[in-house]
Amino acid sequence: MPDSALDLASGVRSRQRRTIARALTAVENALPGAADLVDALYPDTGRAWRIGITGPPGAGKSTLTDRLVSALRARGQTVAVVAVDPSSPFTGGALLGDRVRLADRVEDDGVFVRSLAARGALGGLAEAAEAACDVFDAAGFDVVLLETVGVGQGEIDVADTADTTLVVLVPESGDAVQAMKAGLMEVADVFCVNKADHPEAGAMVRALRQMMHLRAPAAQAVGASGENPTVVKTSALNGENIDGLMGALDAHRSRLESEWDALREERLRRRVRRLVEGLWRETFWSGERRQRLAAAVHEMDSAARAPHALAARVLDIQP
Ligand SMILES: Nc1nc2c(ncn2[C@@H]2O[C@H](COP(=O)(O)OP(=O)(O)OP(=O)(O)O)[C@@H](O)[C@H]2O)c(=O)[nH]1
Numbered sequence: 453m454p455d456s457a458l459d460l461a462s463g464v465r466s467r468q469r470r471t472i473a474r475a476l477t478a479v480e481n482a483l484p485g486a487a488d489l490v491d492a493l494y495p496d497t498g499r500a501w502r503i504g505i506t507g508p509p510g511a512g513k514s515t516l517t518d519r520l521v522s523a524l525r526a527r528g529q530t531v532a533v534v535a536v537d538p539s540s541p542f543t544g545g546a547l548l549g550d551r552v553r554l555a556d557r558v559e560d561d562g563v564f565v566r567s568l569a570a571r572g573a574l575g576g577l578a579e580a581a582e583a584a585c586d587v588f589d590a591a592g593f594d595v596v597l598l599e600t601v602g603v604g605q606g607e608i609d610v611a612d613t614a615d616t617t618l619v620v621l622v623p624e625s626g627d628a629v630q631a632m633k634a635g636l637m638e639v640a641d642v643f644c645v646n647k648a649d650h651p652e653a654g655a656m657v658r659a660l661r662q663m664m665h666l667r668a669p670a671a672q673a674v675g676a677s678g679e680n681p682t683v684v685k686t687s688a689l690n691g692e693n694i695d696g697l698m699g700a701l702d703a704h705r706s707r708l709e710s711e712w713d714a715l716r717e718e719r720l721r722r723r724v725r726r727l728v729e730g731l732w733r734e735t736f737w738s739g740e741r742r743q744r745l746a747a748a749v750h751e752m753d754s755a756a757r758a759p760h761a762l763a764a765r766v767l768d769i770q771p
């Protein structure tokens with residue numbers, strides 16, 4: 453293993469902020485040595501509680517994240533934030549309010565906020581996010597909050613790498629239905645109906661609870677202990693019911709306790725599958741197979757060319 457990866461890993465373990473930042477840049481951009489770094493850190497991971505925070509654009513995820521950081525700090529836990537959403541206030545398109553709140557924490561060693569925009573990494577965005585969480589986990593942060601916009605499968609995969617997944621919705625017409633279509637119902641451990649100051653909030657909570665009753669029994673087995681996700685109403689803007697939300701997250705965390713090892717194993721399986729697919733795609737068409745493809749296409753009589761038969765021939769299997 454290269455010295456640089458080992459040096460970075462040891463700097464991360466002793467929680468040097470500049471080294472953590474460098475390690476995050478390495479995994480975000482899949483720099484040379486990043487894979488070694490992740491592997492070197494992996495044995496030191498598995499302690500942090502990873503909370504995925506997802507939901508439609510503008511639902512209040514960043515505002516809530518900020519409230520959760522305060523709540524967790526108030527009870528003495530250290531917190532890292534990974535903001536995957538490129539439009540997140542954390543990443544520079546900032547509202548002044550967010551900047552001010554984050555600036556307040558500059559002196560707080562127990563908080564580390566980092567945005568992530570990796571698209572080209574092997575294993576995709578989910579791997580980059582998971583590796584960033586590993587860095588914070590190995591650095592000893594108690595909790596990692598992972599914010600991502602829940603719009604596409606890629607983003608939902610990111611949220612799904614967390615131990616506890618919080619889906620944030622707002623009481624706007626059709627939001628619950630949209631969330632269901634986007635696949636958010638399946639990944640949610642806790643639902644938060646944010647902007648509870650909105651008059652439709654109560655109706656939204658009822659709609660969500662009803663929707664969960666309608667879920668097929670098989671679907672209800674998804675998630676810890678097969679329990680339906682809890683629905684909590686908050687107003688992130690006014691800081692209302694953040695305690696209630698924290699309670700619902702904690703309750704999920706304690707339900708996980710008994711299956712912690714099994715969950716870690718399942719997550720590692722999913723992750724290795726992603727990495728294998730990425731490696732396979734990268735290496736598959738190198739050298740011999742590329743030549744075999746070109747030769748097969750070229751040699752086949754143009755009148756007899758048949759894509760499926762060609763594919764089978766390239767793979768050397770019977771069609
Ligand atoms: N009325 C009301 N507004 C809120 C509440 N929470 C957040 N907002 C506002 O909603 C807007 C979006 O909030 P963000 O926290 O940036 O939402 P987000 O989900 O992180 O947005 P993206 O990262 O862009 O998807 C901001 O103007 C917030 O001030 C709330 O509880 N009530």
Ligand SMILES: [Mg+2]
Pocket residue numbers: 513514515537539540541599
């Ligand atoms: Mg945001």
